[in-house]
Amino acid sequence: MNEGPVHSTTIPVRWSDFDRYGHLNNNSYIEIAQEARVKFAQDEFVARGYDMPTVFVRRISADFLRPIMPDTTEAEVRTQVVRVGNTSFDTRQEVLDHNANICAVIEVVNISVDVKTSRPKSITAHELKILTK
Numbered sequence: 001m002n003e004g005p006v007h008s009t010t011i012p013v014r015w016s017d018f019d020r021y022g023h024l025n026n027n028s029y030i031e032i033a034q035e036a037r038v039k040f041a042q043d044e045f046v047a048r049g050y051d052m053p054t055v056f057v058r059r060i061s062a063d064f065l066r067p068i069m070p071d072t073t074e075a076e077v078r079t080q081v082v083r084v085g086n087t088s089f090d091t092r093q094e095v096l097d098h099n100a101n102i103c104a105v106i107e108v109v110n111i112s113v114d115v116k117t118s119r120p121k122s123i124t125a126h127e128l129k130i131l132t133k
Helices: 026-044 125-131
Strands: 007-012 055-064 074-084 088-096 102-114
Touching: 007 026, 026 055, 026 074, 026 088, 026 102, 074 125
Parallel strands: none
Antiparallel strands: 007 074, 055 102, 074 088, 088 102
16 A cells, blocks of 8 residues: 555454454455444544544445464454545555464445435545545
């Protein structure tokens, strides 16, 4: 990750996140990444006195590099904004196990949305400032 500042957080993994082979289930990586994006918004927007931006996921891709095993009780997730457009921004997230191995890379296209119409809306000036810092 080298485009801009990285937001790092840890997300607990639950025993139910693991499949019968003892690996973190593929869907759990997506859920963990979502929780980390919410934490990013809370830390970067809400903690600064701004409303939580309303975004819908337009596209998500996951590259599973290695399994997270049950000896990992919380995953570190590094979230980075890698592109900002007029109504959307892209994030790249690395999900790491307890040994700091990158186990998955999650890339998301997030669309800024007007909650009343469910239609895309322009990213505001203060949102742009936070997303491009």
